[in-house]
Amino acid sequence: MIDDIDRLLLAALAADARAPLKDLAEAIRLSPPATSERLARLRERGVIRAFTIDIDPLALGFPLQAIVRVRPMPGALAMVQQRIDAMPEALECDKVTGDDCFVLRLALRSIEHLDQALDRLSDCAQTSSSIVKAQPLRRRVPPLKLET
16 A cells, blocks of 8 residues: 555656655655655555656657557457557557457557558458547546545
8 A cells, every 4th residue: 555655755756757856855755765765665566667758749750649449350369469569659558348459549640651550450450540639638647545
């Protein structure tokens, strides 16, 4: 379990993962060594999985994103999963319940690029894609405090 101090630390990191240890310590009202120890414990327990960056795909020349629902053909689940994993355009993929097995987000340069990406799955899966118009809610951290 995480306590209220851990929650404060996670909230501070969610706001700025590059915050200096001194600033994090001030935010949670602990000493820098105690804060460092808490960070280490949160990482060891897998609560903090990574410190990462958020890159805008548009800045790298990917003006389009698509959400693709993928339904593997019978017996092709593992093959589809491997092909998705090998797709450099794949930003994220969820394995889901329902008619489709995967929901995939792709970063793309053009509609033709989408066609090329989908062609890599065409012999082992059915796909249905939607172009992302906007992302009104970006990925965020789960609630740090459960409402009672």
